[in-house]
Amino acid sequence: MTIMSYDIKNQKLPSPFFFQLFYIFDLSNIMKTFVFASFIAAITVKLVVGQSPTSISGAPTYVPQNNFPWKNKYPTPLSVPEIKPEWASLVKNDTVPQAPVNIKGPDGSLLPPAPGATDTYCHWSFYQCLKPTDIASCQKGNWAVTYDDGPSPYSSKLYDYLKENNIKATFFVIGGQVVQYPDLLKRLYDDGHEIALHTWSHQLLTSQTNEEIIAELKWTELAVKEVIGVSPRLMRPPYGDIDDRVREVLKQLGFIPVIWSADTTDWKLASGAIDVATIQNTVKGWAANASTATQGGISLEHDITEKGVEIAIQSLPVLKGAYNLTLTSQCGNMSHEAIYKEHQDQSSSSPNSVSPNATPSNDGVDSFALMKTSLMLTAIALLVMLFL
Numbered sequence: 001m002t003i004m005s006y007d008i009k010n011q012k013l014p015s016p017f018f019f020q021l022f023y024i025f026d027l028s029n030i031m032k033t034f035v036f037a038s039f040i041a042a043i044t045v046k047l048v049v050g051q052s053p054t055s056i057s058g059a060p061t062y063v064p065q066n067n068f069p070w071k072n073k074y075p076t077p078l079s080v081p082e083i084k085p086e087w088a089s090l091v092k093n094d095t096v097p098q099a100p101v102n103i104k105g106p107d108g109s110l111l112p113p114a115p116g117a118t119d120t121y122c123h124w125s126f127y128q129c130l131k132p133t134d135i136a137s138c139q140k141g142n143w144a145v146t147y148d149d150g151p152s153p154y155s156s157k158l159y160d161y162l163k164e165n166n167i168k169a170t171f172f173v174i175g176g177q178v179v180q181y182p183d184l185l186k187r188l189y190d191d192g193h194e195i196a197l198h199t200w201s202h203q204l205l206t207s208q209t210n211e212e213i214i215a216e217l218k219w220t221e222l223a224v225k226e227v228i229g230v231s232p233r234l235m236r237p238p239y240g241d242i243d244d245r246v247r248e249v250l251k252q253l254g255f256i257p258v259i260w261s262a263d264t265t266d267w268k269l270a271s272g273a274i275d276v277a278t279i280q281n282t283v284k285g286w287a288a289n290a291s292t293a294t295q296g297g298i299s300l301e302h303d304i305t306e307k308g309v310e311i312a313i314q315s316l317p318v319l320k321g322a323y324n325l326t327l328t329s330q331c332g333n334m335s336h337e338a339i340y341k342e343h344q345d346q347s348s349s350s351p352n353s354v355s356p357n358a359t360p361s362n363d364g365v366d367s368f369a370l371m372k373t374s375l376m377l378t379a380i381a382l383l384v385m386l387f388l
């Protein structure tokens, strides 16, 4: 109160800096508490603001329409994202094979290789070339079901079925979907499924530059990490489009590519190019081959449409009757825990054990809670001061 009358009498408002010095040296402990709380609040706000990603001029931003306490701003879902400057140095370009960046035709698909061209860079899309580091099939008698492109509003029905029947699967998620449906991703993780990446905007990766590939993966990794607290190592290139250049970029970023050995082609359901009965017969064929096939399989399905989810649910009893349903990690001879960067040294775990020990990080929540507490403390101190 002394300060206010002093200020008014002299018709001269002190600067915030002198205002605070005046408190510290001349007033009561309550006043000092207020000043201290102000400092804490200011420092906390600075820390939280400091966690924001570097803004990129022209980069689109998206504010998700939900209550998830995001601490980062993300590119618009399915837009081609820009690289954050600090990610560029993660890949040493001079050590990446100089495979040409493939050109897309007017319909968005890759232009086919010239007649007589050889497969210099082990391109899967054109030549189905695989490297030993690619996970593409499973041990004999084992089968991993995988679902791409979600999470989506249709996914919950599949999640419910998997839970009711105690089946674990691998989900290759799109970053743009994750920021729209973080609650669904969280549920997947909490239910014990494997979370893997499927890029931000679903591009043909051999048609992208090294920097564009980095942006696709790192934005998706960042969003997934923010929701479940861990960073997946498994990734699936959209359309299986991978060559040695893409492989090396992925390797330097810490990712392991996963293709598939069995495709339901359920993505054709939407256009009517395939019907449910045909897919059912395809899956029955996989089951019928279980005893004679030299190896097990990894199937590709999608949980992005209602029909896709329905056929996925119908397929599960058929596959379960013929194979040991397992996880992609086991197909790749990894422990379940080792599919996340934060746990990749835990290789001694049983390959088939599903452990909920990966406690999601609450970094963002903690920061905001701390800021709120500090601001509340400041407000209380101010009220006490006013009523004295």
Ligand SMILES: [Zn+2]
Residues within 6 Å of the ligand: 148, 149, 198, 202, 238, 239
């Ligand atoms: Zn896809």
